[in-house]
Each structure stands twice: as structure tokens, then as C-alpha cells.
Amino acid sequence: MTGRTEILDLADGTRIRVPVSDGAGLALxxxxGEYPVYNALVYDVMTADKVRNRAYRQELAVVAAGRRVLDIGTGQHLNWALHAARCGARSVTAIEEIPDSHAAAGALLARLPERERIDLVCGRSTELALEDRFDVCVSExxxxxxxxxxAAAVLADARDRFLVEGGTMIPHRCVTMVAxxxxxxxMPRPAFDPRGLDYLRQIFDTVGHPFDVRVGLGSPVPDAPLTNAGPVETLDFATSPRPEGTESVELTVTRPGHLDGLLLWIQLYVGPDGPPIDSLFQSTSWLPIYLPVFDDPVAVTRGERLVVEVHRALSDDGIHPDYTVHVTLGDRHRTVTSTHHGPDFRASAFHAELLTPA
Ligand SMILES: C[S@@+](CC[C@H](N)C(=O)[O-])C[C@H]1O[C@@H](n2cnc3c(N)ncnc32)[C@H](O)[C@@H]1O
Structure with a gap:
């Protein structure tokens, strides 16, 4: 491995060598978000995400006044619970599943006047029985x-058990795009941003072993696609999101290049009307994901077809999906996976380069 590297020392004694960027340019x-590794820095990044927060606050300002609001996953800063209360919600219940985050939220709330109207509960929404039903369910x-x-499993459950008939779900829907x-x-030498290494170590320790994690590109990359884009996961929280399903799309190469994988990113409609938050073009706390497909990049020319079929099925925790992706480019067919907690480890040349047993 050339260039700067670091060693991750995992709790099970495994040591993994990872390439690290020199701090300039794009990094991985x-x-x-899929793992309970949230700390103060992660919550600070979300609380500073102006694009995201503006959209949520606008939507709450439209629907919260006079309503009973449920905030699922309120985090350390109770962002949506506080805003709902300040918009005149009749009552607010805020749930947080990470005990440390719940405790930090409790300490914050104790200092604020909104404590009279916000009921803070510790637990995972899918495992809680709440006495009330709510007019609005907000979550991020x-x-x-x-x-x-x-989100699909958690919010389908929340709709069924906690929302009144005709109640409002925020966000409204989310479409994952692919190109x-x-x-x-x-990025000729894929490498992690050194600031993210501790999260990587914690993810492996939480899961119990290293595996082929999803990797995001550290900033919006609007020029990265070699094809047009299309949807491969559509979650409609306003009706009922389906935790499992298959969606496929046929794409066309729009400029020549060497294609080695897929970019996946979100278009999040916080309210029913657009425009959505788009994580390929806007700087937000959601990073575009790179999914490796071809170990050897394939030369493509304008007009070629790329067919992508994405199948999502719940992992064995019943909440987080695993994705299986079938890709057809000319006469090449590949099936790759992007799972919540393995077991694939170094299954692609890309992941083998990123995660080397030391
Ligand atoms: C992405 S953070 C958002 C925090 C805050 N709502 C915000 O937007 O700034 C998601 C939070 O939801 C919590 N969470 C995720 N699923 C949950 C569930 N089913 N029940 C309770 N908390 C959950 C996580 O622990 C985390 O604190």
C-alpha cells in the first residue's frame, strides 16, 4: 500500500491497515448513521446543516401549531422537538434510543423553558408502547x-401504531438516485479522511468484526456521474414505505470515461412539495455513496446502456436493509452487495485496497 496509512485496532484484537488522505482534495x-456511533461531533454537524434544518423547520412551521407531535430520534439537541414546541405544538413527545444521547438531551431540556411541553423518552420507537396517538410524526x-x-421499517411501524388517521409524516418521501x-x-488513490477513522473503528467494534462498509465521498460531486440518473429506492412515508422491494432503472452513458461503480444519493422531500434536498448537488450531512462494481474500470462511450436493479431486504436485525445490486453494462453482468453488517469483507478490489489485515 503506497501513501499514508493508519492502523485500526479493533476490540476483538483484529488490526486493519487503511489508506488515509493527506488532507487535500476528495476523501472517503x-x-x-446506520450505527449507534453518534457523538457530539455528529450531532453538531447535523445541527449545523443549514439545508436540512431549513427544510424541516419550514415544514414544522406549517403543521405543528396546535398539534400533538412525536419526534422519533430526537438526538442530543432535540432539534425538531424544540422547533415544534416553539411553533406552538399542543404537546411534544421526543424519543431517543441511544442512552448517552438521551441523557445529553435531558440535560439540555432541563435548562430550557420548553421542558414543560416536551416529554423525553428513552428507547427504540419500534419497541415502545406509547399511550397517545399523534397528529404529526417527525424524524430524520x-x-x-x-x-x-x-426509516422504512421504523416509520411504517410509527404510522401504524402512533399516528392518527390522516396525520402528517415529516419527511414526506425519499428517493435514492443512482448513476x-x-x-x-x-480519486486515483482511494483513501479515508483521517477525521473519520474513529467512526470506522467504532462501526467495526459495534458490529463485532470488520466488513465492507458503505463509503461516502466527503463532498458533493455533481460532475462525477458518467451516465444520467434514475431512482432505485422510493420510500413514501406519507402512505406506507415498503421496507423490502426491488426497483430497476435503465441509464445511458452521457460522456466517455472509465466506469468502475455506482454513485447513490438521496433526494429528500421533507414536505409534499419540492424541490427536494439533493445530496449530489448540495452540501449536507448526507454524503453520496460509492458502490464498487467493476474491479477493472470499463471504458464506456456515449449512448451505451447501464441497467441497475436494486433489491432491498431487511437484515437479520429486522430494521436495517441489505442491498443487492444487479448491474448490466453491455455483455457484462455483476451482482454486488451493500449490507448493514457484513459478512462480506474485502469482496471487491476497492474494499480489499481500503481494508488490509495488518
Ligand atoms: C440522524 S440522527 C437525527 C437527530 C435529530 N433528530 C436531528 O435531526 O438533528 C438520528 C437519531 O435517531 C436515533 N434513532 C434512530 N432510530 C431510532 C428509533 N427507532 N427510535 C428512537 N431513536 C432512534 C439515533 O440514535 C439518532 O440519535
Missing amino acids: WSSV IIGTIGGSEG GTGLRQI
Whole structure:
């Protein structure tokens, strides 16, 4: 492995050598939202995400006044619960499943006047029995692939058990888009941002072993696609999101290049009317995901067809989906996976380059 590297020392004694960027240009981050590795920095990044927060606050300002609001996954800062209360919600119940985050939220709330109107509960929404039903359910458990944090299973359950008939779900829907890309063209030596290594180590320790994590590109990459884009996961929270399903799309190469994988990113409609938040074009806390497909990049020319079929099925935790992706480019067919917690480890040349047993 050439260039700078670091060693991750895992709790099970495994040591993994990873390439690390020199701090300049594009770098990789593991996708963190699917795992209970949230810390103060992660919550600070979300609380500072102006694009995301503006959209949520606008929507709450439209629907919260006089309503009973449920905030699922309120985090350390109770962002939506506080805003709903300040918009005149009749009552607010805020749920957080990570005990440390719940405790930090409790300490914050104790200092604020909104404590009179916000009921803070510790637990996972799918495992809680709440006495009330709510007019509005607000949450931000949207992944870098829209459903990867378990939004479909969690919010389908919340609709069924907690929402009144005709109640409002925020966000309204999320569409995950896909396009073909050539990562090697924009990042000849894939390497992690050193600031993200501790999250990577914690993800492996939480899962119990290293595996082929999802990796995001550290900034929006609007010029990265070599094809047009299309939807491969559509979650409609306003009706009922389906935790499992298959969607496929036929794409066309729009410029010549060397295609080695797929870019996946979200278009999040926080309210029913657009425009959506688009993580390929806007700087937000959601990173575009790179999924390796071809170990050897394939030369493509304008007009060639790329067919992508994405199948999502719940992993054995019943919340987080695993994705199986079938790709056809000319006479080449590949099936790749992007799972929540393995077992694939170094299954692609890309992941073998990123994660080397030391
Ligand atoms: C992406 S953060 C969002 C935090 C905050 N709502 C915000 O938007 O700034 C997601 C939070 O939801 C929590 N969470 C995820 N699924 C949950 C569930 N089913 N029940 C309760 N908390 C959940 C996570 O622990 C995390 O704190």
C-alpha cells in the first residue's frame, strides 16, 4: 500500500491497515448513521446543516401549531422537538434510543423553558408502547442510501401504531438516485479522511468484526456521474414505505470515461412539495455513496446502456436493509452487495485496497 496509512485496532484484537488522505482534495468517509456511533461531533454537524434544518423547520412551521407531535430520534439537541414546541405544538413527545444521547438531551431540556411541553423518552420507537396517538410524526433517520438507517421499517411501524388517521409524516418521501461513475478518474488513490477513522473503528467494534462498509465521498460531486440518473429506492412515508422491494432503472452513458461503480444519493422531500434536498448537488450531512462494481474500470462511450436493479431486504436485525445490486453494462453482468453488517469483507478490489489485515 503506497501513501499514508493508519492502523485500526479493533476490540476483538483484529488490526486493519487503511489508506488515509493527506488532507487535500476528495476523501472517503464510512457511512455512520446506520450505527449507534453518534457523538457530539455528529450531532453538531447535523445541527449545523443549514439545508436540512431549513427544510424541516419550514415544514414544522406549517403543521405543528396546535398539534400533538412525536419526534422519533430526537438526538442530543432535540432539534425538531424544540422547533415544534416553539411553533406552538399542543404537546411534544421526543424519543431517543441511544442512552448517552438521551441523557445529553435531558440535560439540555432541563435548562430550557420548553421542558414543560416536551416529554423525553428513552428507547427504540419500534419497541415502545406509547399511550397517545399523534397528529404529526417527525424524524430524520434518513440514510446516505435513503432507507439504510431503517426509516422504512421504523416509520411504517410509527404510522401504524402512533399516528392518527390522516396525520402528517415529516419527511414526506425519499428517493435514492443512482448513476454510473468512474471513481478512479476523480480519486486515483482511494483513501479515508483521517477525521473519520474513529467512526470506522467504532462501526467495526459495534458490529463485532470488520466488513465492507458503505463509503461516502466527503463532498458533493455533481460532475462525477458518467451516465444520467434514475431512482432505485422510493420510500413514501406519507402512505406506507415498503421496507423490502426491488426497483430497476435503465441509464445511458452521457460522456466517455472509465466506469468502475455506482454513485447513490438521496433526494429528500421533507414536505409534499419540492424541490427536494439533493445530496449530489448540495452540501449536507448526507454524503453520496460509492458502490464498487467493476474491479477493472470499463471504458464506456456515449449512448451505451447501464441497467441497475436494486433489491432491498431487511437484515437479520429486522430494521436495517441489505442491498443487492444487479448491474448490466453491455455483455457484462455483476451482482454486488451493500449490507448493514457484513459478512462480506474485502469482496471487491476497492474494499480489499481500503481494508488490509495488518
Ligand atoms: C440522524 S440522527 C437525527 C437527530 C435529530 N433528530 C436531528 O435531526 O438533528 C438520528 C437519531 O435517531 C436515533 N434513532 C434512530 N432510530 C431510532 C428509533 N427507532 N427510535 C428512537 N431513536 C432512534 C439515533 O440514535 C439518532 O440519535
